[in-house]
Amino acid sequence: MPAFPEAEYADRLAKTREEMERRSLDALLVTDPANMYYLTGYDAWSFYVPQAVIVPRAEEPPIWVGRGMDAPSAVITTRLPPERILTYADDYVESPTKHPMQHIAKVLAENAWERARVGVESDAYYFTARQLQVLQESLPEAEFPDAYLLVNWIRTVKSALEIEYMRQAARILERVMRVAVDAVNVGTRECDAAALISQAQISGTPDYGGDAPAAFPAILSGEKAGTPHSSWSDAPFRTDTATCLELSGCRLRYHCAMSRTVYLGTPPDEIKRLAEVVREGMSDALAAVGPGRQCQEVEAAWRQTIGRAGYVKPSRIGYSIGVNYPPNWADHTASLRAGDTTEMVPDMTFHLMLGMWMDGWGYEASETFRVTEGGYELFADFPQKLFVKE
Amino acid sequence: MPAFPEAEYADRLAKTREEMERRSLDALLVTDPANMYYLTGYDAWSFYVPQAVIVPRAEEPPIWVGRGMDAPSAVITTRLPPERILTYADDYVESPTKHPMQHIAKVLAENAWERARVGVESDAYYFTARQLQVLQESLPEAEFPDAYLLVNWIRTVKSALEIEYMRQAARILERVMRVAVDAVNVGTRECDAAALISQAQISGTPDYGGDAPAAFPAILSGEKAGTPHSSWSDAPFRTDTATCLELSGCRLRYHCAMSRTVYLGTPPDEIKRLAEVVREGMSDALAAVGPGRQCQEVEAAWRQTIGRAGYVKPSRIGYSIGVNYPPNWADHTASLRAGDTTEMVPDMTFHLMLGMWMDGWGYEASETFRVTEGGYELFADFPQKLFVKE
Numbered sequence: 194m195p196a197f198p199e200a201e202y203a204d205r206l207a208k209t210r211e212e213m214e215r216r217s218l219d220a221l222l223v224t225d226p227a228n229m230y231y232l233t234g235y236d237a238w239s240f241y242v243p244q245a246v247i248v249p250r251a252e253e254p255p256i257w258v259g260r261g262m263d264a265p266s267a268v269i270t271t272r273l274p275p276e277r278i279l280t281y282a283d284d285y286v287e288s289p290t291k292h293p294m295q296h297i298a299k300v301l302a303e304n305a306w307e308r309a310r311v312g313v314e315s316d317a318y319y320f321t322a323r324q325l326q327v328l329q330e331s332l333p334e335a336e337f338p339d340a341y342l343l344v345n346w347i348r349t350v351k352s353a354l355e356i357e358y359m360r361q362a363a364r365i366l367e368r369v370m371r372v373a374v375d376a377v378n379v380g381t382r383e384c385d386a387a388a389l390i391s392q393a394q395i396s397g398t399p400d401y402g403g404d405a406p407a408a409f410p411a412i413l414s415g416e417k418a419g420t421p422h423s424s425w426s427d428a429p430f431r432t433d434t435a436t437c438l439e440l441s442g443c444r445l446r447y448h449c450a451m452s453r454t455v456y457l458g459t460p461p462d463e464i465k466r467l468a469e470v471v472r473e474g475m476s477d478a479l480a481a482v483g484p485g486r487q488c489q490e491v492e493a494a495w496r497q498t499i500g501r502a503g504y505v506k507p508s509r510i511g512y513s514i515g516v517n518y519p520p521n522w523a524d525h526t527a528s529l530r531a532g533d534t535t536e537m538v539p540d541m542t543f544h545l546m547l548g549m550w551m552d553g554w555g556y557e558a559s560e561t562f563r564v565t566e567g568g569y570e571l572f573a574d575f576p577q578k579l580f581v582k583e
Numbered sequence: 584m585p586a587f588p589e590a591e592y593a594d595r596l597a598k599t600r601e602e603m604e605r606r607s608l609d610a611l612l613v614t615d616p617a618n619m620y621y622l623t624g625y626d627a628w629s630f631y632v633p634q635a636v637i638v639p640r641a642e643e644p645p646i647w648v649g650r651g652m653d654a655p656s657a658v659i660t661t662r663l664p665p666e667r668i669l670t671y672a673d674d675y676v677e678s679p680t681k682h683p684m685q686h687i688a689k690v691l692a693e694n695a696w697e698r699a700r701v702g703v704e705s706d707a708y709y710f711t712a713r714q715l716q717v718l719q720e721s722l723p724e725a726e727f728p729d730a731y732l733l734v735n736w737i738r739t740v741k742s743a744l745e746i747e748y749m750r751q752a753a754r755i756l757e758r759v760m761r762v763a764v765d766a767v768n769v770g771t772r773e774c775d776a777a778a779l780i781s782q783a784q785i786s787g788t789p790d791y792g793g794d795a796p797a798a799f800p801a802i803l804s805g806e807k808a809g810t811p812h813s814s815w816s817d818a819p820f821r822t823d824t825a826t827c828l829e830l831s832g833c834r835l836r837y838h839c840a841m842s843r844t845v846y847l848g849t850p851p852d853e854i855k856r857l858a859e860v861v862r863e864g865m866s867d868a869l870a871a872v873g874p875g876r877q878c879q880e881v882e883a884a885w886r887q888t889i890g891r892a893g894y895v896k897p898s899r900i901g902y903s904i905g906v907n908y909p910p911n912w913a914d915h916t917a918s919l920r921a922g923d924t925t926e927m928v929p930d931m932t933f934h935l936m937l938g939m940w941m942d943g944w945g946y947e948a949s950e951t952f953r954v955t956e957g958g959y960e961l962f963a964d965f966p967q968k969l970f971v972k973e
Contacts, residue, residue: 212906235811236813236814237768237810237812237814238798238801238812238813238814238910239812240910241708241910241911241913261841261897262811262812262897262898262938262940263810263811263812265810266810266812266813267810269810269813270813271804271806282897282919283897283899283920284920284922285917286898286899286918287851287902287913287915287916288900296813313710313712314681315712315713315714315716316711316713316714318631318709318711319708319709319710319910320711320712321705321707321708321710321711322703322705322706322710322711322712322714322716323705323706323716323731324712325712326705330624333606333910337712341713349630382762382792383792384785384786384787384792384793384835385786385792387785388782388783388784388785388786389782390777390786391778391781391782391785392778392781392782393778394778395774395777395778395781395815395967396774396778396818397774401773401817402773402775402815402816402817403774403778405799405814405932409628409629409795411628412822416659417659418628419655420653420655420656420659421652421653421662422627422628422629422652422656423626423627423628423656424626424627424628424794424795425785425792426792427787427791430839435914437932472830495875507651507652507672507673508652508673508676508724509673509676512677516612518910519909519910520628520630520709520908520909520910521631521633523677525633525677526677527675528676530673530674531674532674546621547671548652550652550655
């Protein structure tokens, strides 16, 4: 069964239709797996083949269209009526002569959208250039205006139950980070630490299990502590190195993320100093969080603090976070950075990610927080410091 | 350092250029992360933002273009000269006003491809509809012919070292499947089994660590054994149910996959009968593998065998497998199915995936094999049977 009550899906669809109305869209072709999940509950690792949820502007149930073998997943994970679960034959998959979007176009045509305005998520993962071309070739009289992030912006403000799932993810995350800090030791292979972290992520807590996070554990050790998205290796952790850990807990596809740094050996003054500056910057950034304030104010507060200490961070310091599938847990809407004038409202949730990737070393600390009426609330409870193992 | 010697990358680039020549492409914009890795060694979890490797038709090193913070990963994981590692500023990321493809277009223009024929991987994951639009808007005099799968087809025939990495993945996989079969027990939560499986995948063997597989463990239990891509839950395994396990070992991004089924309780005759038919079908399918034979012959042999027993499988029974990133480990080239006339040659590698998803139950058995001069060779050594725990 879906993770939310029917009324919550109805509310999400109503908000989506309101925005469709505003943009004069007759239908919305939702292909982002997180948005398909958000609007209907559909949950399966099937997003490696084309699939879609079509939201009509009219008050009718959405239509799920996907590969034949995935229809039973739609039956199990959504409340869609059976006649709104439609499939294409298996020989459309990775075919040199047919394309699944031809079938999805046929479904659009059969539902009177042959000459309609059908919004598409033009920059969403998995909505490829070819998919749009096939739609355009198949329905030359339809229009496909861009509706990228239409649903994501609705997702940006969380419901009480979404916040609850993120809190559960935070409980998982606290265990995960404890396992991670304990696992980083001189001589231990990076892959063995990653393995224990992944186990903790998926096992979850005795009360609720973990889900597959949208990104694998990021374990940046030694000179790789300066490369934010590198992979673990099977080399052992070495003495006199820092290891940055960017990890998540994931519950029912909702994420809570956190970064910490472990130093093996006696930390040099420069990393101790940076850790202290980041701690101050975190505190000042969080103090700028609250309803009515703009996202860029959070970054400005951080920038001012670290600037006084002589540091510069050229990248954004955070982003809206919540429900997602690989490869990324961000909502792809608001960012904490200069120029982002998004006004914060209660129950927006952000990953405040203070990654300082220096030349051949690095330091990371991050927190996931919720905007509250009075300011902010951190999801996870875990010491904010440089973890030193001498 | 990259996982392959320089000569192997040179060979891959030479084959790519040969095909570019044939198609009159002046440059190839490679955006599929597996193809970027295959051609240069570039390896990072950065494919959630636009990035590319540009292969010139001329004998010059490829150009890597990506986000600023990911350039150090390009320095560490490739042998590209520093002047061929180019970056865009962080404010291009998830920006409402700028797009990273504008910067990539600028790089194309600065390298004399402003009016050139630049092949694009139009149906590859992560190459979105918007990305192509931005390229076309930025370089209106250039052409962007489809070059989807150009590199994937080269990848389809593996080198000796690629086969060696797949063998290492198979050693990991044998351990993973043993852990999995042991972990499925009445009362154990699905998530706890998934956690142990993931740990085994990433930890690997004492000799070499595992990598992040392109798909999480598929654990299909009870009625979900009929839904091939569903997720684990935190419900416990129940007695009198089958659990299908589709798992992989991953080594340096190379995959070896295997499926097995565990029955908890006394298996009904219908699943025992199906298991026997699948075993015969597997044997007959493999007997049809060999150089000079077509992919469709493998499926035909299978279909004939299971048809005699009264079974039908509406989906393909396998695909080329090898190096990949999430969300899928297939090469997306040859499939084992009716109509696929791809001629097998030695060192092609396939995942022969016999998933029988019935109404509310299912049975899976699969193997990854290599085409040899004399026929085939299975990568992993693991009993092919229904595992019963009474």
